[in-house]
Amino acid sequence: MTNKFSYIRPHIQEMHPYEPILPFDVLSSELGIPPERLIKLDANENPYGPIPEVRAALANSNALHIYPDPESRQIRKLLAEHHQLRESGIVIGAGADELIDLIMRIVIEPGDKVINCPPTFGMYAFDGALNQAKLISLPRRGDFSLDLPGILQAVEEHKPRLLFLANPNNPDGGMISDHEFQQLVDLPLLLVMDEAYVQFIEHGRSVLKEVVSYTNLIVLRTFSKWAGLAGLRIGYGVFPEEFVPMLMRAKQPYNVSIAAEQAAVITMQNLPKAEENIAQIIKNRDQLYQALAQFSWLKPYPSQANFILCQVEGVSAFDVKQRLRKQGILIRYFDKPGLSDHIRISIGTEEQIEKLITALKGIG
Numbered sequence: 001m002t003n004k005f006s007y008i009r010p011h012i013q014e015m016h017p018y019e020p021i022l023p024f025d026v027l028s029s030e031l032g033i034p035p036e037r038l039i040k041l042d043a044n045e046n047p048y049g050p051i052p053e054v055r056a057a058l059a060n061s062n063a064l065h066i067y068p069d070p071e072s073r074q075i076r077k078l079l080a081e082h083h084q085l086r087e088s089g090i091v092i093g094a095g096a097d098e099l100i101d102l103i104m105r106i107v108i109e110p111g112d113k114v115i116n117c118p119p120t121f122g123m124y125a126f127d128g129a130l131n132q133a134k135l136i137s138l139p140r141r142g143d144f145s146l147d148l149p150g151i152l153q154a155v156e157e158h159k160p161r162l163l164f165l166a167n168p169n170n171p172d173g174g175m176i177s178d179h180e181f182q183q184l185v186d187l188p189l190l191l192v193m194d195e196a197y198v199q200f201i202e203h204g205r206s207v208l209k210e211v212v213s214y215t216n217l218i219v220l221r222t223f224s225k226w227a228g229l230a231g232l233r234i235g236y237g238v239f240p241e242e243f244v245p246m247l248m249r250a251k252q253p254y255n256v257s258i259a260a261e262q263a264a265v266i267t268m269q270n271l272p273k274a275e276e277n278i279a280q281i282i283k284n285r286d287q288l289y290q291a292l293a294q295f296s297w298l299k300p301y302p303s304q305a306n307f308i309l310c311q312v313e314g315v316s317a318f319d320v321k322q323r324l325r326k327q328g329i330l331i332r333y334f335d336k337p338g339l340s341d342h343i344r345i346s347i348g349t350e351e352q353i354e355k356l357i358t359a360l361k362g363i364g
């Protein structure tokens, strides 16, 4: 039988499609609720959006007809100053997502092994499949902590090239200890620490400053969460310097748009303003955690990120998601091992949290 997809590479044909979140306007017409009344707590975005200075600058930009700088020099300079690192170790991507793919593209030959510790951010498995990596899955324990002995054993057995770790982890918001980090970074593989949510940490620490001390450590960051720029797509990685020329060879030259770089630059130039939003989100997180803990059928996990994972008892987690959805409140449900009785709620504004809690009271 002729395969009608015979031009398409077999591993792409075998991939599961990514489950995208519906855009606001589509959701709004599906639910019959105007977009401004939707409460979007399903993708860990920043409910306050970018700082006003960003909106103003983009509205007045006179550079949108010009191709962007392939080396994103302006934002790299500011990031280097901020982190007290050299610009030559920083690469900018269209979100951390692009950098996850780019790292795999320059490191993975088909069949090479990558360690993944689910439940976690889905792009590690997605980009692994795209790049023909063989994923070695080391599931987390019931409390979402790492199975460190399992990882150490798998490294010996499978000789993987890469290990991706979200820290804080998505979807539970927990972090690894210094001891765990030390054991992982001493392994004979490339360790990618994804610090997408690091700005919301109260207990725990970033390992960004450690990159200069190792040849096998990469740290990823993003402007999507703390800076409210998810829609513009900009993130960065801090790399051992010898990696960077190789990444630059594989990167699309115009991957980061003029608007995205400009927005990130203005955010960095007005850091105290953006930090006010972070502080407010941390405050809201505490408020939401306390409120969720009052429900006998919800068990919220302490989180160091801008979302809270809850175990749902005695009620179907999927039903909770659906019933909130009908009221225009969007939260995340994952039909995945270890998560099917959980919901994940992104931290909204104080007003959104109040509405969510009122809606939850109507459910259980």
Ligand SMILES: Cc1ncc(COP(=O)(O)O)c(C=O)c1O
Residues within 6 Å of the ligand: 043, 044, 094, 095, 096, 097, 098, 121, 166, 167, 169, 170, 194, 196, 221, 222, 223, 224, 230, 234, 235
């Ligand atoms: C752990 C983690 N890394 C990266 C991202 C995506 O970041 P970006 O928007 O910069 O691609 C997310 C988004 O949900 C995430 O949870």
